[in-house]
Amino acid sequence: MKKLLIILLLLPAYCQTLPAQEQAFKITHGPYLTDMSETAVTIVWITNKNALAWVEVAPDDGSHFYGKERPRYYDTYLGRRQAATTLHRVRIENLTPGTRYRYGIFSKEVLHWENDARIVYGTTIANPAYSRNSLSFKTFSSSDDTVSFIMLNDIHGRADFMKELCRDIDFNTIDLVVFNGDMSSAIHSEEQIFSDFMDAAVDLFAKRVPIAFTRGNHETRGPYADYLMYYFPLKGEKIYRTFNVGNVAFIMLDCGEDKPDSDIEYSGLADFDAYRNEQAAWLRQAVLEKSFRDTRNKIVILHMPPGVSDWHGTLHIDEVLVPLLNEAGTDAVLSGHTHRYSFHPPVQGKTAFPVVVNSNNTYLRGDVVNGKIRIRMTGTAGTKPIEHILE
Ligand SMILES: [Fe+2]
CATH class of the missing domain: 2.60.40.10 (Immunoglobulins)
Structure with missing residues (x-):
């Protein structure tokens, strides 16, 4: 014994x-x-x-x-x-x-x-x-004249911080939560997707409020990256898409990587120039759809902010996607990626819309009421929110 x-x-x-x-x-x-x-x-x-x-x-x-x-x-x-x-x-x-x-x-x-x-x-x-x-x-309704959403980005696996950040949000007033990229730093496994941010999302809101997910450049990395979208299935299958909530048409874009596809960091796996061209070909048609054209407000979700960087990924977005967003009557592009708040008003001959960059330490709340878009970025307790009203 x-x-x-x-x-x-x-x-x-x-x-x-x-x-x-x-x-x-x-x-x-x-x-x-x-x-x-x-x-x-x-x-x-x-x-x-x-x-x-x-x-x-x-x-x-x-x-x-x-x-x-x-x-x-x-x-x-x-x-x-x-x-x-x-x-x-x-x-x-x-x-x-x-x-x-x-x-x-x-x-x-x-x-x-x-x-x-x-x-x-x-x-x-x-x-x-x-x-x-x-x-x-x-369910969403086209007759709603108020649309409220939360956007999170660049959490990079900080689930506890995400919970602290969102602690005071009343999700009963929210129609959807947008994950705008770099919620993880790279995708290694199913378990990591949940420990990085999804278990926190379920605890906070996701049993009752839907997630609209797009990738950042970091979610294109890692041995499990190609299975990520199994966890955010889409009827139309493509990450780049449009959908309407009330009187807001959202365009979700999938930015790809920031450096040239041939960069040694990608070990020969990146093919994002072709992918962004594919998105441009789709976008050209998508913005002609009646359901898009007839919707009063048009908000673009794109992890890497357009018009504000000379890195290859952004320059390519500026070349192939921005002219189409200009023509589409875009009211605002909401981005992340830089880990710092910034606001970029329209630039004559370049961008016909403002770009709002949410930092990695704030959540962005959007309230669209009768055509007016109020954007408010709030950090953890004690920090002063930043607000923009876009008309
Ligand atoms: Fe990023």
């Missing part, structure tokens, strides 16, 4: 923790909302073991969630419900604009997949929808 005790004590720590298959089945990250529109949203979460997953949705009409059977939405891909996965991404469509819905997430553990006629399931776990703190979201 004494011998056995000595052997046990000598075992390395990792041998004494339970192997993954013996751990209880659980949700490890999320849920969070992304890619919201007037009629749709995507809900994402992670479990520690493979599962068949679905979401049940009910309007917030005062009825009990379990008053009747609620519609189920599954994570489907090419006609098949996904079960060989721990990452669950459920698209919910055909919702009513401007409407609050409650939702519950469900995951049924896959214990054994002998063949497709015999999949052995284990426990089903849920985020209880009947509790007082039931999860909910509100």
Whole structure:
């Protein structure tokens, strides 16, 4: 017995923790909302073991969630419900604009997949929808005359700082939260995406307020970078996109790297000139769409600020994207990247719009009311906010 005790004590720590298959089945990250529109949203979460997953949705009409059977939405891909996965991404469509819905997430553990006629399931776990703190979201509405959003950028994995920074924000007044790049310094793993910023986002707001995500130059780096957008799925699949919230048309652009593609820092992987040209070809058409042209305010989200740097990435943005943004009637470009606040008014013959650069230590709040855009950047307690009114 004494011998056995000595052997046990000598075992390395990792041998004494339970192997993954013996751990209880659980949700490890999320849920969070992304890619919201007037009629749709995507809900994402992670479990520690493979599962068949679905979401049940009910309007917030005062009825009990379990008053009747609620519609189920599954994570489907090419006609098949996904079960060989721990990452669950459920698209919910055909919702009513401007409407609050409650939702519950469900995951049924896959214990054994002998063949497709015999999949052995284990426990089903849920985020209880009947509790007082039931999860909910509100779809966007074109008839809203007020739009409020938060923008964060250049957090670079400082999750605790992000929580402190956002501590006093009343997210009940916010329609969406924009992540405008460099939330991580490079992407190495799924776990790192969550420890860098996404677990903090879920704690703060992301179960109820949708995220609109675009990359900075740093998120194009790292061995796991090519899987990053699995965690922010988009119906249209492209990171560069337009979407409307109330009377605001947002253009999300994906800046690429700041140095020339041939720079030794990129080890031969960068191909961003071609990618920015691809975005320019898309943008030329996208700004002609009626839903874009007819929307009163036009706000561009672009991590690297245009018109203010002589680094290659910015110069290329100035060359291929800025002329199109000028023609599109852009009201403002909101950026980060430099880690310092700056404001750049329009420059005759160059940029027809102001550029607002949010620092790495402030959040930007935008409130668009009757065509007037109020931008306010706030740091942690004790710092004085900076405000711009753009008309
Ligand atoms: Fe950056």
